[in-house]
Amino acid sequence: MNVHARLAAAALILASIAACSPEAEKTADPTAAAPAAENADIHAFRIGALEAAALRDGEIRLANKAGESPWSDTAAARAVLTEAGQSGDSISLSVQPLLVRDGERVVLIDTGAGGRMGTQNRLVASLRAAGVDPTMVTDVLISHAHGDHVGGLVGADGSLTFPRAAVRISAPEWEYMKAGAARAGETALLTAVTPRVQPFAPGAQVTPSIKAVALAGHTPGHTGYEIASGTDRLLYVGDALHSSVISVQRPDWVNAWDTDGAAGVATRQGLLERGAAAGARIYGVHFPFPGLGRFQRRDDGFVWVPETTGQP
Template sequence: MTFSLTRRTLFGTGAVGALAAPTLLTHFAKAQDRMETSATTDGTAFKTLKLGAAKVTVISDGTRMSGKPHETYGLNQTADAVSALLTENFLPADGFVNGFSPALVDTGTDVVLFDTGLGEAGREMGTGKLVDGLKAAGYMPEQVSVVVITHMHGDHIGGLITAGKPTFPNARYVAGQVEYDFWKDEARAGTPAENGHKAVLEKVVPLAEKTTFIADGAEVVPGITALAAFGHSPGHMVFRLDSDNKALMLTADTANHYVLSLQRPDWEVRFDMDKAAAAAARRKVFDMIATDRLPFIGYHMPFPAVGFVERSDLGYRFVPATYQFDI
């Protein structure tokens, strides 16, 4: 059997073909109306999707390559076990790529930015692309009305200040009270947390008068709710977005790798400050996401960092989003 597709066979020669083509084109046009495209311009990348009445844009702040995955993930496992899991998932065993993906939520009333990337300090190593990505997506820094800091590690607060001035001059700020109190405390001096303490003094403290410090269950703006997920850092928060009966979770650094942190949520991660609490938070957050079949944006998931999870034997399997938000 042979098959031939020509213009004649595609559109038909009778009434059926004449009617079918406009119908197909109409459906396509409607899909295009609902869909915002991803783009790359001079190394910047973004992906925009619709969630109910909200527009959500994920921006790549850049990526960073690292070696020796076992020195970051699976610290309580053997190097061979980490290598085996990577190999099983078609990934190299001797290195990994870490991405950084802030997200912008435009509710129609507020323009809410979650985290700010590495900022100017990251540009020498190919990161710090958030502002360029925002502009490529059609937003200027002055349009951001709320900046939410999920936690105060350097790759989340680095872009708050640029050249000594607020990067988002018209924004108010939202951050966890527990997180801020920990990092601001002078007791961090002389400890492994000293560099983080200094970064918060430089990037966050100057904005404190414009910052609302929140706890578990707080409303950021209508439709965006904070949830405590402590462990990765002392006051690490995740956020739920609800719009027109649709929901999405912004999980920040609850899971730092789409295989090593999700398929094995109990494996210890070097960046998790309280490793037992971080593992418990992973299970709590991703059990909820799996049960409710919610999409989520993970700050370090493969760009565009949007996907789903399903339960697997020992943890969860990451299912990247494809066209779910386009039609």
């Protein structure tokens, strides 16, 4: 399956799970990372008193061309990318689920792609490098039901990757996930995960320090998470924004992966305006690793200012 096909599949709920790439699964070995590489795959930081870590799962790389990129005006996308010092030929989306230790709870936000969509399936190795065995995870919080966020819930053999964790997902997203799996005729992941799922109402306080934030547009129950400790905050924005260049500098461009394009635009613009005004600390699950930084106003728009390069 080529990258185009993988990305097309990713845009359909759970279809990427149904179509999981055999060649990607063969080459993906979650235990393959050497210790030196593991260090580069984790970035530990604090949110107030809480310990957190960005955990690299891999990278999705797509060509800047019609049908593969979610931004239809590829010439304009090329101009924005090259202006930012990047190649205009391709778009790189990192994948880095977020680990948060919230008191007794060991919380993982999203689960990566599980080796699908051309990614490297490093999440479990990264988690272990951060000192956490998958059996120690108590809560998995899902932003939305696309394959690069829920694919890591199960391993290649279909068993649960985090067997003791409650899987928390917004109630509308859970309904969307079930309907999508039924439509795609793909129920293996759904069957495995259903006994662990605890849906919540949009906006719910999910753990003592983590509150769900409804971010409309990408999927029907798409959810960000605000992690708070004392006066410190971090907002996990999920797929409200994908590219740290295009999504931030051209939030008004409709993203073909959003189920409601207009709502997606409004959500992005609101996040950028409020985030820049407040100097809010942001976590972009698809931004360059480790995905930590802030939005800043520049000229008529916004730019992404990373907090760190993530180098150990």
